[in-house]
Amino acid sequence: MWIVFALLSAFFAALTAIFAKIGIKNVDSDLATAIRTVIILILAWGIAFARGGTAAINSLSKQNLIFIILSGIATGLSWIFYFKALQIGEVSKVAPVDKLSVAIAIVLSVIFLHEKISFLGIMGVLLIICGTILVIYN
Structure with a gap:
């Protein structure tokens, strides 16, 4: 749910x-x-x-x-x-940068909450960051 x-x-x-x-x-x-x-x-x-x-x-x-x-x-x-x-x-640039909070939250959850992250999770975080960069500089 x-x-x-x-x-x-x-x-x-x-x-x-x-x-x-x-x-x-x-x-x-x-x-x-x-x-x-x-x-x-x-x-x-x-x-x-x-x-x-x-x-x-x-x-x-x-x-x-x-x-x-x-x-x-x-x-x-x-x-x-x-x-x-x-x-x-522009919303089309601001919103994706704001959503970098997802990647930042994952990294902080590993550091401070000792949550586990898999290789695919790491790749996902990197893709979020790369995607944001692509959107900003399109």
Whole structure:
């Protein structure tokens, strides 16, 4: 089932790039990110309340909170830089560079989480990097 959610994530990430590029025309990218964040905040809390996810809030450990907060900071910075890149660049170039996060996440998961990566996994990471380079310099 995770693959369905991952594919939906990819689809909505693609829509994000298209909608954002249209939406930030003649708008400060930081303001656009702030507006987007409010919408996401409302949506995320609405889903958490509707599905009963908030019931477990008291069971979060200090480590859970620290890393969720760090993840939120990283996400916020990612969005700020993404919107700025979309504002001045082409979606067809910005989006693939942004997706280098896939290769970076794999490398970081091996280093910090000690996840295993196969030869084919390494080749996949290299192909992602090469593909991104090809798209940028086409």
